[in-house]
Amino acid sequence: MTKQDVINQVSEKTGVDPLLTRSVIESFFTVVKESLVEGEPIYIRTFGSFILKQRAQKTARNISQNTAVTIPTQIIPSFKPGSEFTNQVRAQPMPAKIKK
Structure with a gap:
């Protein structure tokens, strides 16, 4: 599902103009x-957290030169x-084919 698909579905479910929804x-x-x-x-109750x-x-190892490379500490965004x-997701049966 793309962002445009989300916009279209939210617009249909709410009856709000697609431009305003976007x-x-x-x-x-x-x-x-x-x-x-x-x-x-x-923190969004019942949905999840962006942390x-x-x-x-x-x-890590650079295999072409056979040398060790240090990867520094990184801060990354995450969704929990x-x-x-x-x-709710666990209660659903696994789809036969998961779209990528």
């Missing part, structure tokens, strides 16, 4: 990005689904 969804994405950049997590996670420093959302 603006609202884009604004939501902007708020999420700005909040995470500032280090502020977002920051820290990946530890690790050592809420328990109600997770249980």
Whole structure:
């Protein structure tokens, strides 16, 4: 499902103009990005949380030169689904083919 598909479905379900729906969804994405950049997590009850996670420093190997490479600590955005959302997904049977 693409962003346009989401916009179309939300517009149909709410009866709101697709242009206004696009603006609202884009604004939501902007708020999420700005909040995470500032280090502020977002908690949406029954849906999930947009949080920051820290990946530890690790050592990798450059196999073409056979040398060790240190990958520094990184902070990445992450989504953690809420328990109600997770249980709702788990209750559904696995589709025969998962779309990618």
